[in-house]
Amino acid sequence: MKRSLQWPGANPRTGSTVPRGDKAVEAICAVISRIPKGWVATYGQVATMAGMSRRARLVGRVLQHLDPKTRIPWHRVVNAKGEVSCSLSRNGGDIVQRRLLEKEGIEFDGKGRLDLERCRWRD
């Protein structure tokens, strides 16, 4: 099985199947790992903290590629609307993320969104 349908080169350190040695990925993983429990950050925010102000999509791409066993708190990353990723609803991942956040004390409104002004992580 040579053909890697995932990114070339896994990253055991982060427990994810993302390229190792890639500064962007390393920075993104580091930032997300620094998100305190009970707080959340947006993709753009993570990208900015990682030194890539407008590479929010890159953050999302990395997260989608993470392994289920990853140690990275991916559930603390939400979009700018304060809602979990839309594409996750395809496999029910949005419910998982929401539950994980609620377990950490995050409250959702009737539209499945959280108060970013209240929950946004500040460094």
Add this chain to the structure above:
DNA sequence: GTTATGACTTCAC
């Protein structure tokens, strides 16, 4: 080489 797509953001209307 081009075109389309995507765990996104931001501004304008």
Add this chain to the structure above:
DNA sequence: CGTGAAGCCATAA
């Protein structure tokens, strides 16, 4: 608050 357009960038075809 919803929608559309422009921006960004790697992957897939």
